[in-house]
Structure formats: C-alpha cells, structure tokens
C-alpha cells in the first residue's frame with residue numbers, strides 16, 4: 001500500500017536534498033595522518049608500496065606537519081625508524097630518540113596539531129617482534145615494563161596522546177600508572193585495543209622496517225575470525241584506563257567497529273591501514289578505480305560503521321577534497 005504515496009527517490013532528486021538528509025557527514029576533524037620519521041637531514045624517501053607516503057627526517061616532518069595543519073587535519077601519529085636496533089628495542093627509550101626528537105621539533109614549531117606517538121617495540125628490535133624474546137617467545141610482562149618507559153619518554157618529549165600498538169596484556173594499566181607517577185596525568189592513551197594479525201600491514205612493514213625476522217605475530221595480535229574477543233580486549237583496556245580505543249585494520253573489520261562502538265562509551269578509532277591504502281593507490285594508478293570517489297566512500301563506510309576517528313594515509317587528500 002505504501003507506493004505510490006512513499007517514493008524514497010523524492011529525497012534523492014537534487015544534491016541539496018541529498019545533503020539535507022545525509023546520515024553520515026565525513027569531516028576532516030576526525031582524521032589523523034600517520035608519519036614515518038627517519039634519521040638524517042633533508043630526507044624524503046618515498047615508500048615504494050605506498051605512493052605519496054615518505055620516510056622523512058625531522059626537518060622534513062616539521063614541514064609536512066605545517067601542511068597537515070594548514071589543511072585542517074587535527075593531528076598526526078608518529079612512527080620511528082631508529083639509528084640502531086637491539087634485542088630489547090632500547091633505542092626507543094632515548095630522550096634523543098628519533099620519535100622523541102620529532103615530537104619536540106613539532107612542539108617547537110608551535111603548530112595547532114595533536115601529536116600522537118605509536119608505542120611499540122617492533123621498529124626498534126633487531127628481531128622485529130613487538131616485544132622481548134625468551135626461548136623463542138615474546139614475553140609479556142618484561143615487554144610491558146619497556147613499553148611504559150617508552151610511553152613516558154614520548155610524553156616527556158611533548159606527546160599529547162600515546163598509542164600502544166603492541167597487543168601485550170596489561171600495557172594500558174602500566175602506561176597509565178607510569179605517566180601518572182611522573183605527573184603526566186593529562187597525557188591521553190589511545191589504545192590499539194582490537195588489533196588483528198593482518199596481511200594488510202605489509203606495506204607498513206616496508207615503511208617502518210619492522211618485519212619480524214622469524215615467525216609471525218599470531219601469539220599476540222588477534223585472530224581475524226574473532227569479534228567477541230575484540231569486545232573483551234576493549235573492555236579490559238577501558239578498565240585499565242584507555243581514553244580511546246581503536247580497531248585495526250578497518251575495511252575488513254567494519255562489523256567489529258560497529259560492535260565496539262555499541263559496546264562502550266569512549267571515542268572509537270579505526271586504522272585504515274597501509275595495505276588498504278596500497279590497494280586503492282594501485283587500482284587508481286591503473287585507471288581501474290576513481291581514487292577520490294572510492295576513498296571518500298571507504299572512509300564514509302568506516303564512519304557509518306561507528307568510527308569517531310580515522311587514521312589514514314589518505315588524510316591530506318581527503319581534507320583537500322572535502323574543502324573543494
């Protein structure tokens with residue numbers, strides 16, 4: 001009986017009507033841009049599997065941050081490529097470490113940007129795992145102690161938010177306690193709470209030089225088949241003091257984003273990871289997809305699934321497209 005009285009197409013007739021009734025409004029205000037910091041000066045080396053993404057020295061990072069702030073992106077997340085690596089990732093703790101230097105330089109430039117740091121060991125260990133190894137296994141509690149020191153060191157350098165991505169148990173509580181003991185109670189924690197063991201991190205491992213030298217990350221990152229477990233991880237991290245939680249990757253996990261959004265009351269982030277970026281770039285370069293159109297559709301989908309914050313290598317392009 002509803003037709004012809006109800007004609008849903010009536011509200012799709014013009015852009016003004018479509019805009020008026022749009023349910024999800026993608027904005028630059030929720031985007032975070034990831035950056036890779038390397039040693040040296042005036043270095044800007046493109047990552048071959050991530051066109052448009054560069055490993056950059058601190059001076060170049062500051063210039064890039066100026067551009068990021070200019071297009072209205074609220075924040076960046078930093079990943080470090082250290083000078084040296086060892087079994088315990090000790091170069092991640094140095095006051096003059098690569099990420100610490102970049103944070104300080106961005107702070108000094110006085111840009112209106114939130115500075116987030118990725119807290120993990122994989123970029124700093126010679127074996128490429130996210131924790132310390134004993135008898136061929138990644139040790140949880142020994143790793144957590146180092147991660148807390150790393151977070152403290154990032155916070156001392158001036159980070160607004162620390163983002164642990166290692167997937168060790170109990171690291172959020174340890175980081176919160178360490179920051180609070182050192183009067184850094186205003187530094188927030190964005191926890192990679194539901195981080196899956198994913199093939200979509202491939203290009204990132206080239207960018208961050210962080211491939212595991214043996215084995216894989218299945219004993220600490222989550223099984224892609226699980227969603228109840230994601231809700232458990234999120235609940236634990238919030239109980240331990242996470243201010244915000246993240247699901248990663250994003251595109252094959254939109255159902256997880258939705259369930260996490262519905263199950264908690266903290267801001268939820270989604271990481272549109274390197275492999276998701278590389279797929280779009282490769283197809284667009286071949287003329288197989290319209291890049292602007294599919295990127296906006298993908299990010300809208302993530303937001304519609306419940307993401308409040310999206311970490312994406314497309315952020316600068318998106319900010320420009322949304323402004324034009």
Ligand code: PBG
Pocket residue numbers: 118119120121122123165166200201202203204205210272273274275
């Ligand atoms: C670990 C970390 C990874 C990413 C962010 N933090 C890689 C991994 O777990 O191997 C992946 C991000 C991406 O693929 O874009 N420090």
